[in-house]
Amino acid sequence: MTQIKKSFVDFLPFHIGNLVAKLPIIQGGMGVGISLSGLASAVAKEGGIGVISAACIGRTPRYESRKISDEQALAEDIQRARKLSAGVIGVNIMVALTNFESLCRTASQQGADIIFAGAGLPLALPSFIDKDSKTKLVPIVSSGKAATMIARWWKEKYHRLPDAFVAEGPMAGGHLGFKSSQIHDPDYTLDKILPDVCAVAGELSQSGDVHIPVIAAGGIFSGDDINRYLELGAEAVQMGTRFVATTECDAPDSFKQSYVDSKQEDILIVQSPVGMPGRALKNSFIKKMEQGETSPVSCRYHCITSCKRSKSAYCIADALLRSLSGNAQEGLIFVGTNAWRIQKVQSVRELIKELKDEYLQARRSNTPVFESLESI
Ligand SMILES: Cc1cc2nc3c(=O)[nH]c(=O)nc-3n(C[C@H](O)[C@H](O)[C@H](O)COP(=O)(O)O)c2cc1C
CATH class of the missing domain: 3.20.20.70 (Aldolase class I)
Structure with missing residues (x-):
């Protein structure tokens, strides 16, 4: 055989x-x-x-x-x-x-x-x-x-x-x-x-x-x-x-948990001060940004060559670092399209x-x- x-x-x-x-x-x-x-x-x-x-x-x-x-x-x-x-x-x-x-x-x-x-x-x-x-x-x-x-x-x-x-x-x-x-x-x-x-x-x-x-x-x-x-x-x-x-x-547990809790409709495209679009999770920070309530108070990091500081709605470094502080609602949480799964x-x-x-x-x-x- x-x-x-x-x-x-x-x-x-x-x-x-x-x-x-x-x-x-x-x-x-x-x-x-x-x-x-x-x-x-x-x-x-x-x-x-x-x-x-x-x-x-x-x-x-x-x-x-x-x-x-x-x-x-x-x-x-x-x-x-x-x-x-x-x-x-x-x-x-x-x-x-x-x-x-x-x-x-x-x-x-x-x-x-x-x-x-x-x-x-x-x-x-x-x-x-x-x-x-x-x-x-x-x-x-x-x-x-x-x-x-x-x-x-x-x-x-x-x-x-x-x-x-x-x-x-x-x-x-x-x-x-x-x-x-x-x-x-x-x-x-x-x-x-x-x-x-x-x-x-x-x-x-x-x-x-x-x-x-x-x-x-x-x-x-x-x-x-x-x-x-x-x-x-x-x-x-x-x-x-x-x-x-x-x-x-x-990342802190709160960041990971926001992925587990996310729904498909929470995932959206935001404009980043880097000059490129980014994909992020809708949270309290994004809502404030959409309502024009965020602003880059001052530039502490000088991290991005293309950042238009005076025109940016927020500071990208501050926003990303805030999401590491344990309060996932107040920072920028980047996600891929499939995070809700x-x-x-x-x-x-x-x-x-x-x-x-x-x-x-x-x-x-x-x-x-x-x-x-x-x-x-
Ligand atoms: C939270 C998060 C942060 C990311 N940061 C960077 C980064 O700093 N530089 C980069 O080149 N890509 C970055 N990416 C993209 C990833 O490296 C990876 O290529 C991408 O997420 C792949 O898509 P997926 O999330 O659907 O698997 C990031 C992605 C996520 C989800």
Whole structure:
């Protein structure tokens, strides 16, 4: 009897150059203070890629009382993550940050495995990194056009290419790389963007004799979704919202609970002083903002290059930091479109097991299977 073994390919490891994560799952960097070494190390320990957010990290509750710089806090947080896990640790640094350059230098000097850079085009990023640095550079883009622009610039100026791209669609949490009018436009969905970014990465890979993987992000909730985007050409997925509702997430319990309690109609688009739309949870702060009752009293942080202080309805750093203070109603709570589907806070291990089971289930139902064949 010939037996063809029932085998539904498990998650494949994810490679960026010589860097290997056991799982094709990246925990998206979440500022301010939502993903620090606690969450990043827990994800890395389970085989995914854990990502520390560098945004205003020195002002987050863990570091604030010591009055240290964002750079020093980031260095300490990377070291802390390294002590807690031997897995892959990245850092998310927003291009729009006024200290983008020095945070990138710190991340690479501290041996971060990857820098993820979004909220702007990271055109000068390679110049902030030592030539012999092993840190991989991964731009977060919302179109194939943006991926092409970055790659052309890097090739011409720095003779290198991005190590991977994150293609992030408009269902993501946090700041969105789209105009407000594009967010619900069917021409700008992740399903439309991803193949474009994959095509650009494919051409670059061929011409540069390298392999540039693409990571899909934005609205990916279940193992079924992971299967779908891997089949659409991504080699890994980046998830933010799901990782907020984990015990290890660095946000306070009140922040996590606001996800569990949220309803679909509470999730809306707000205009951020960063100059980009963002997705947030309706709460007392948003209601006050809608009624024109918020204002940036003074600028204490000078954190965002594009912030129009005099015209902004609120200070983004203050609003995000307030949501860490334990009063989720009075701060800005960024969420992805699917936050309302979250039912509970669970451990990173439980979440990853759930995603894996769902992924395997999806593969089982999508793959034609011959359990055994009788030889004649
Ligand atoms: C609370 C929160 C904060 C975020 N902060 C950042 C950030 O500082 N920089 C960034 O590039 N992306 C940020 N993101 C986006 C995530 O890294 C991730 O790509 C995105 O949330 C993926 O979509 P999902 O939430 O639907 O999984 C944030 C997302 C959330 C939910």
